[in-house]
Amino acid sequence: MNRKNFGFFVILLLVSTIPVVYGQISVGEYAIQRSVEIVIDSAGSVHVKHTLAPTGTPKQIELIKGVVSNVMVTDENGQEQLFSMLGEYGVLVMPSNEEILVEYDLEDSLYQKNGVWTWDFRYLKTTSFIFPEEVDLIFSNGKPVYLDDKKGIACHGCQMILEYSVDEPTSFKNVVWEDREFIVEIRSHAGIDEFVFDQPTKSIAFDVTEEDRFVTTIVPLELLWGPYEVFLEDERILAYDYINNGTHVWLVMKPDIQGEISIIGTTVVPEFSIIVPLAIGFLMIIILPMIRKINLH
Structure with a gap:
């Protein structure tokens, strides 16, 4: 049948x-x-x-x-x-x-x-x-x-x-600071212009040329550490920053108008190597007990 x-x-x-x-x-x-x-x-x-x-x-x-x-x-x-x-x-x-x-x-x-x-x-x-x-x-x-x-x-x-998205347009922005080079990746179907990294203000800024598009910014943690605040033309907007693989953070937003996006972190890569203060601290731990012993004698 x-x-x-x-x-x-x-x-x-x-x-x-x-x-x-x-x-x-x-x-x-x-x-x-x-x-x-x-x-x-x-x-x-x-x-x-x-x-x-x-x-x-x-x-x-x-x-x-x-x-x-x-x-x-x-x-x-x-x-x-x-x-x-x-x-x-x-x-x-x-x-x-x-x-x-x-x-x-x-x-x-x-x-x-x-x-x-x-x-x-x-x-x-x-x-x-x-x-x-x-x-x-x-x-x-x-x-x-x-x-x-x-x-x-x-x-x-x-x-x-x-x-x-499949094959979402991606741009790679090079940031050079103190002989170190970092790459910031931006994925979006919106146009991305005027990328700037500003160390004194601990911020990344760029223009989006189209509205209502997802914008994903992948930032090296060594360059800009969280927590983060994201602004669109000086007005704070919602951004997701909970995707973190230990070396990079994914900052995802969807601006509803064209304009300048500013990503502000709490800390940027230091102006001198963090190894220096760590080394000083380590030496102090070793030297201080020796000084005490000498004083006792």
């Missing part, structure tokens, strides 16, 4: 008990979902995989909203299983002694805005997102999440505005 005939047969049998809510058909109990995985490639294509627990009765799941295509249901060995579509976003699977995999492609979920991929996402099951290799920073409801060497994130009861 092929999938189409089977699906028609099941729907005929159960049509008297099927409630319709907002165009979505529901049949019986929902399956236990062991995992939901979303894989996103560099071009913004989305592939979804639901892993369901074995079941002795027909069960259904709700798919993630979007334009669903290429639906496939298999067991854990890759053997195709019978299933039936229930409306646009429902799938009815048959009893199985093995895990069941429901996979499909999703279109028109991600869209680009000002160079940033954006998804207004809502799905109440725990969901894992796997991002392209080029992505190391994503935004969940405007808050930055640094991936580092991780492939993605997990989201429970997930409702968020997901944002990220």
Whole structure:
């Protein structure tokens, strides 16, 4: 019996008990979902995989909203299983002694805005997102999440505005101070001009030429230490600075107008090497006991 005939047969049998809510058909109990995985490639294509627990009765799941295509249901060995579509976003699977995999492609979920991929996402099951290799920073409801060497994130009861960039424009600014060279990295789809590092005021300043764009400034901790204050045209603005790998801090902001950004730290790289006072202190620890002994004699 092929999938189409089977699906028609099941729907005929159960049509008297099927409630319709907002165009979505529901049949019986929902399956236990062991995992939901979303894989996103560099071009913004989305592939979804639901892993369901074995079941002795027909069960259904709700798919993630979007334009669903290429639906496939298999067991854990890759053997195709019978299933039936229930409306646009429902799938009815048959009893199985093995895990069941429901996979499909999703279109028109991600869209680009000002160079940033954006998804207004809502799905109440725990969901894992796997991002392209080029992505190391994503935004969940405007808050930055640094991936580092991780492939993605997990989201429970997930409702968020997901944002990220692939191949975000990056500029590298060289700062030379006392024979030392530091590199400040700035990532943004906004234009960046007039970069200045000012040691006396412990600050970095630059102009952003476009509004409402994420700006990520990666600052060497040896150059400018926190805590930090960030200003846009002399008005303090919100900036996230909790991403820190021990050598650099990620300062992330989203200015709502064009203008000058000023990042002010508490301390800059000292004007003479910190080794000097440390060496003096170490020598004092050694010499003072010796002086006391001489005085006693």
